Amino acid sequence: IDPAPYLAELEKAKAQLRVDEARLKLAADKVMRYTSLAEQDFISQLQYDELVTNVELAKATVDVDRSLIEAAQINLDYCYIRSPVDGKISYNEKDPGNLITANSEEALTSIRQMTPALVDFTISQKDFLKLQREHQNGQTIFVFNMLDTDGKEVKKEGVVYFIDNNFNLNSGSIHLRGTIENKDYSLWPGEFGKVQIILKTVKDAILVPIAAIQIGQKGPYVYVLQPDNTVSAKNVR
Numbered sequence: 001i002d003p004a005p006y007l008a009e010l011e012k013a014k015a016q017l018r019v020d021e022a023r024l025k026l027a028a029d030k031v032m033r034y035t036s037l038a039e040q041d042f043i044s045q046l047q048y049d050e051l052v053t054n055v056e057l058a059k060a061t062v063d064v065d066r067s068l069i070e071a072a073q074i075n076l077d078y079c080y081i082r083s084p085v086d087g088k089i090s091y092n093e094k095d096p097g098n099l100i101t102a103n104s105e106e107a108l109t110s111i112r113q114m115t116p117a118l119v120d121f122t123i124s125q126k127d128f129l130k131l132q133r134e135h136q137n138g139q140t141i142f143v144f145n146m147l148d149t150d151g152k153e154v155k156k157e158g159v160v161y162f163i164d165n166n167f168n169l170n171s172g173s174i175h176l177r178g179t180i181e182n183k184d185y186s187l188w189p190g191e192f193g194k195v196q197i198i199l200k201t202v203k204d205a206i207l208v209p210i211a212a213i214q215i216g217q218k219g220p221y222v223y224v225l226q227p228d229n230t231v232s233a234k235n236v237r
Contacts, residue, residue, distance in 0.1 A: 003079040010072035017065035024058035031055055087113040088185070112189045117182035119146060119158055121195040122173035134199045144178055146187065147194040156180045156187060160197070 031051045038048035083089075090110045094100060100108070123131070131142065142160040147153060158180035167174050178195075180187060187193075213220050213236065223231040 001079040003076055006072065006076040006079060010069065010076055013065060013068040013072045017062065017069060020058065020061045020065050024055065024062055027051070027054040027058045081108070083111050085111060085113045086115075087111045088189075114185050114187075114189070115182040116179040117156075117158075117187045117189075119144075119178045119180055119187075119195065120175065121178075122168070122171070122175050123197070125167060125172050125174070127197075128167075128174050130199060131197065139200065143198045145196040145198065146180060147196055149193055151194040154196075155193065156182065 031048075034043060034048055034051055037043050038045065088111065090112070092109045093106065094108050134142075144158050144160055145154045146156040146158060148155055158178040160176055160178040162177040164175040208222060212222050214222065216233070216235075218235055220237070221233050221235045224234045225231055
């Protein structure tokens with residue numbers, strides 16, 4: 001939009017404000033000078049009231065001028081397109097020289113916020129009960145890891161800030177949302193990955209690969225390597 005006419009309106013409104021501020025100053029000076037005269041009855045009370053009224057009228061005119069300046073500035077700002085958020089812009093739908101109509105439903109482009117990134121995921125009702133138990137134990141902030149599609153590499157760490165108020169009746173899962181600082185743009189909108197919620201941290205815990213745990217008649221067990229390079233079954237919990 002050509003800003004020239006709107007810039008002219010803005011400068012006109014600013015000039016009018018300077019004129020009316022000068023009139024306000026003159027009216028205020030008159031009141032100051034004639035106050036002592038009115039107290040000594042050298043001028044009528046009606047004349048003095050008119051001078052006071054002129055000051056109030058001048059103040060109101062200045063307020064109107066400032067409103068007109070604000071409106072002119074808004075119209076001038078509409079000449080430029082500024083994004084309300086920081087993010088990544090998409091391919092533009094219009095090229096320079098194309099005709100753009102007012103109030104068109106067709107967008108010029110779209111902008112997606114990249115940082116912080118919002119991560120939506122669901123967990124089962126069974127896993128949600130585990131999360132609830134940790135919440136009852138005093139834990140209110142739940143950290144999660146954003147893994148790659150293979151589920152092997154941790155790409156980012158985030159924090160859960162939203163848990164839905166009902167389960168999906170079809171899937172029996174519940175919707176959660178978290179945020180991840182994504183200043184390096186390593187996560188991309190629409191990208192799929194795996195989420196691992198950290199319910200709690202157990203210090204000095206013994207870790208084994210999940211593939212090492214076997215299931216027998218007495219429950220889960222693992223094979224433990226002995227000093228003589230033989231193995232023996234060990235029930236675990």
